[in-house]
Amino acid sequence: xxxxxxxxxxxxxxxxxxxxxxxxxxxxxxxxxxxxxxxxxxxxxxxxxxxxxxxxxxxxxxxxxxxxxxxxxxxxxxxxxxxxxxxxxxxxxxxxxxxxxxxxxxxxxxxxxxx
Amino acid sequence: xxxxxxxxxxxxxxxxxxxxxxxxxxxxxxxxxxxxxxxxxxxxxxxxxxxxxxxxxxxxxxxxxxxxxxxxxxxxxxxxxxxxxxxxxxxxxxxxxxxxxxxxxxxxxxxxxxxxxxxxxxxxxxxxxxxxxxxxxxxxxxxxxxxxxxxxxxxxxxxxxxxxxxxxxxxxxxxxxxxxxxxxxxxxxxxxxxxxxxxxxxxxxxxxxxxxxxxxxxxxxxxxxxxxxxxxxxxxxxxxxxxxxxx
Numbered sequence: 001x002x003x004x005x006x007x008x009x010x011x012x013x014x015x016x017x018x019x020x021x022x023x024x025x026x027x028x029x030x031x032x033x034x035x036x037x038x039x040x041x042x043x044x045x046x047x048x049x050x051x052x053x054x055x056x057x058x059x060x061x062x063x064x065x066x067x068x069x070x071x072x073x074x075x076x077x078x079x080x081x082x083x084x085x086x087x088x089x090x091x092x093x094x095x096x097x098x099x100x101x102x103x104x105x106x107x108x109x110x111x112x113x114x115x
Numbered sequence: 116x117x118x119x120x121x122x123x124x125x126x127x128x129x130x131x132x133x134x135x136x137x138x139x140x141x142x143x144x145x146x147x148x149x150x151x152x153x154x155x156x157x158x159x160x161x162x163x164x165x166x167x168x169x170x171x172x173x174x175x176x177x178x179x180x181x182x183x184x185x186x187x188x189x190x191x192x193x194x195x196x197x198x199x200x201x202x203x204x205x206x207x208x209x210x211x212x213x214x215x216x217x218x219x220x221x222x223x224x225x226x227x228x229x230x231x232x233x234x235x236x237x238x239x240x241x242x243x244x245x246x247x248x249x250x251x252x253x254x255x256x257x258x259x260x261x262x263x264x265x266x267x268x269x270x271x272x273x274x275x276x277x278x279x280x281x282x283x284x285x286x287x288x289x290x291x292x293x294x295x296x297x298x299x300x301x302x303x304x305x306x307x308x309x310x311x312x313x314x315x316x317x318x319x320x321x322x323x324x325x326x327x328x329x330x331x332x333x334x335x336x337x338x339x340x341x342x343x344x345x346x347x348x349x350x351x352x353x354x355x356x357x358x359x360x361x362x
Contacts, residue, residue, distance in 0.1 A: 013303065033268075034317065067322070070313035074306050075265050085303045087310065 004063040007048065007098045008091050010073060012055040014084030020050035023057055026079040026086070030072040043068055048095065056089070058098060066091060118326065120308040121149035121333035123184060123208060123230070124260055124296030129154075129166060136173050138302055143177040145307045149334060150179050151208060153186035156198050160205060182337050184208040186232075192221035199227045207340045210258060216241045223249035229336050230294060231255050235263035235271075237278035247289035254339075256332060257286050260298025261306060261314050279318035287324070294336070295328040 012023060024047050031040040044062040051057075061069050073086045089105055092098035122142055127135040135152065142150050152170055154163045167183045174181035185206040189195035195211060195218055203209060210230035213219035219241035222228045231250065233240040242257055250257070259279060267275055286293050295315060299305040306314070308329050315325040342348055347355040 067313050067316060070310055071316055074261075074310035074314050077265055077304065083303050085305075087307055 003044070004093070005044075006061050006063045006066050006091055006093060007095050008059050008061060008066070008069065009089050009098055009102050010057045010059060011087050011089045012057070012079070012084060013087060014055075014079060014082055016079065016082035016084065017052070017055075018079050018082075018084075019052070020047055020057065022080050023047075023050065023086075026076050026084070027059075027069075027072065030076050031069070034072055034075060035068060039068065045069065056102070058095065063093075118308075118330040119148045119334055120146055120330050121151075121182075121337070122147045122297050122299075122305075122308075122311075122329070123149070123151040123182060123294060123333050123337075124210075124232075124258065124298045125150055125152050125305070126298060126300040127152065128300070132169065132173075134301070135170065138299070138305065139170075139173050139179060140177050141302055141305055143179050145305065147308065148178075148180055149182060149337060150174060151182040151184040153184045153210065154206075156185060156187055156202060160202075163205065182207050184210060186210050186212060188212040188214060189218055190214070192217050195221050195225070199225065203227045204344065207337060207344065211255075213241055214239065219246055220249060223247075223255050224253050226254050228253070228255045229340065230258040232258045232260070235260075235267065235275055237274045240278050240282065242282045242285065244285055244289070247285045247291050250291045251289040256292040256294050256336060257282060258294045258296055259283075259315075259328075260296055261311050262298035262300070262304050264314055264317065265304065265306075276318050283315075283318050283320045287321075292332045292336075293320070293324065293328045294333050295325065296333075 012018060031043065043065040046060050048058040048060055070088055073088055076084060076086045078084055090098055090101040092101055125138050125142060127138045129135060139150065154166055171181040183206045185202050187198045189198060208229045209227065210232050211222040211228050212232045213222055222231055223246050233242060263275060295311055297305050311329050312325040349355060
């Protein structure tokens with residue numbers, strides 16, 4: 001049976017700059033802290049793309065685990081000991097649709113949310 | 116119908132109005148429409164009134180509906196009653212931070228109290244069956260701040276989540292409404308409405324109840340109190356329609 005996917009666009013909100021590895025480490029660490037290895041293993045989390053300029057990461061997750069990821073993402077307060085928050089700014093079933101949503105969202109990003 | 120999301124507990128340091136403005140802007144960007152910044156009973160009524168006017172103007176500028184709120188931290192039940200007598204008609208929301216069981220019980224049964232808030236220390240949380248029973252007969256709702264969940268780590272967070280799980284189950288059993296607020300004192304601890312709802316899954320709150328806790332429940336409390344504070348209000352269900360000799 002083919003598992004359905006969801007693609008999430010994550011916006012990293014922090015005065016610091018991070019690499020994709022550091023962001024994924026923070027995500028995995030939050031997931032493991034809240035849901036353990038069993039819970040984390042069900043999410044199918046993997047990085048698809050990271051736009052370092054805009055601090056936006058695209059990740060793949062199982063469609064049943066979007067809320068698990070949302071809770072884990074919301075619990076992040078630091079990345080590499082620097083204050084940070086990560087927000088899910090768009091969710092879609094395909095990468096193409098997600099990128100279209102991101103383009104539409106980019107027009108309404110407030111000035112103080114831009115990095 | 117689209118939900119109207121509310122965050123009734125933004126806690127910027129009001130000495131820094133720029134921070135307050137940034138937080139209000141962010142709340143609007145996150146999709147909230149109803150927000151509140153608590154004021155303290157230590158300020159005079161005129162100081163509070165001035166702050167409410169400033170915050171209302173800032174909120175209006177970014178498309179938010181500002182709700183005036185007073186946070187009280189009484190040491191005794193008598194102090195709580197004194198504060199309620201003095202301030203109830205000046206604020207749309209009154210939240211009581213219950214530091215003792217006696218205060219928690221008095222706040223739960225007093226119909227002038229809107230929100231019951233507790234410490235993040237599970238030993239100082241007094242929302243048990245008796246408290247819920249009193250609250251279900253009154254109008255008070257249980258307020259849960261998500262900042263304490265995201266700030267704590269390790270054993271402290273585990274203990275808090277266990278306490279919240281028990282409280283959410285008790286509130287559901289006794290039909291006590293739950294309000295989920297951010298409790299954020301800085302921009303980086305603010306969360307989007309769906310993120311706040313997702314965090315409630317950590318203490319096993321139903322998703323529909325969680326969504327209501329950030330939308331319908333706070334909106335209903337604000338609506339009820341605005342009606343009560345309006346000059347046309349006479350008593351629940353009765354309001355003045357028209358004044359004059361030809362009535």
